[in-house]
Amino acid sequence: MTGIALRSENLSRSFGGVQAVAGVSLSLPEGQVTALVGPNGAGKTTTFNLITGNLRADSGTAEIRGKPIMGLKPWQVARLGVARSYQDLRLFTHMTVRENVLAATETSSWFWQPGGRRAQQQREHRAESAMEATGLTALADARAVDLAYAERKFLSMARILAAEADIWLLDEPASGLDLSSRIRFGTLLKDAQARGVAICLIEHNLDVVVELSNRIAFLDQGKVLAEGDPQTILKDPALAAIYFGDRPQEAA
Template sequence: MSLLQIRGLQKSFGGVKAVDGIDFDVAAGELLALIGPNGAGKSTTFNMVNGQLRASGGSVKLDGRELVGLKPREIWKMGVGRTFQIAETFASLTVVENVQMALISSHGKLYSLWSRAASAYRNEALELLDQVGMKADADRPCSALAYGDVKRVELAIALANDPKLLLMDEPTAGMAPKERNDLMALTKRLVVERKLAVLFTEHSMDVVFAYADRMIVLARGRLIAAGSGEEIRNHPKVQEVYFGTGKTFEKPLAQEEAAA
């Protein structure tokens, strides 16, 4: 049984159908890419799964439990983590303090003064930072980090509630080729080790084809294709609406790194 089941999902804004009755599943231990041209309905779909938008129709089930109608925090408590296109961390706090704050929230604890919370869940936070390769930078302020490292910290924060499903919105946006490769290789490792399900949107086709286990393609709110990289690359409808002639793909990541 799939961890996440989407059936007949719809969202209308006035008379415009942004998402028009799509179906797809995500399994535990799977990295699924949600791709499509601008205006395809990717962000709308993503935000309905997360609860930021309420679906006009259809169903979103996590482990058989309906998510439609729940608030984002309720969905987060059920085991859904998220990262954002623009990394969201507290720049004034240290790396470890950012993760501690997420753990405090996950455990439902309240502290009136940060001094009382300064040691809370520090060891657990350090373990998460170790998993994303940022333990050595634990006591540095986030404001001093390179952007690729901030993205790693954000990933540690997203793992603080031990999610079953991780939603990643444009995870490599603004990153250099090597940073993109490092972050997605890390994500792939976590998928395998934690049996984590990951749904991600991404414009960089090198990232998608290198790391996604499967892909689903939206166009004008409808799902037009689903399958492996090779199936998507050769799909005539995808070539028509997403790649134009179907012959124009971004350079493979290794070529980009060599040229950088």
């Protein structure tokens, strides 16, 4: 039996007249990759922002292993074991790779291991392991701004790894990666999955979704239209029509 690491119920948020998220209920089981799929503007990123406390929900709830998280600040949600990446990466561009990764270790280390030289050494060790796992060791002293596109994506993943969180919310981490980088990325996900991490992956490329995810939640106009195993969801012609922009005319 796998536990549900994170659950949301009926999350909603609008911006002016736009209902960006309209009652999203989502469960992320431990050790599984849930792909959050849907057309542009479906509300995927906003759903992440509501969960992580980057945006306040109009209504709805979310909990981490039964602990309510609505109203918490992003750093408080992070301390409960949630690591997230951003579509635009949000690296410290003028800091080195190592400094970027070290910064991601801060939250949990000051919480779990207050002060001391040993805690600092452990953080450094975690940063080195994260750089090694993402293939960035040789670039540890390079500035983020000088990295190639794929290396920046892996730096963002190294920050996720270094946070040692057991819930990962990844916003298009594999977009624009070539095949060999995607395989490297897939290995990171599979290793995390094997450790029981609950992963939610926003991804547009359906080949990547099939390759990497166990489950799909299909989002459109702020609502989860379907949730289930990838093969079943992707075979549904109505969802395919929405995904590929061939939406049926709405009744006037």
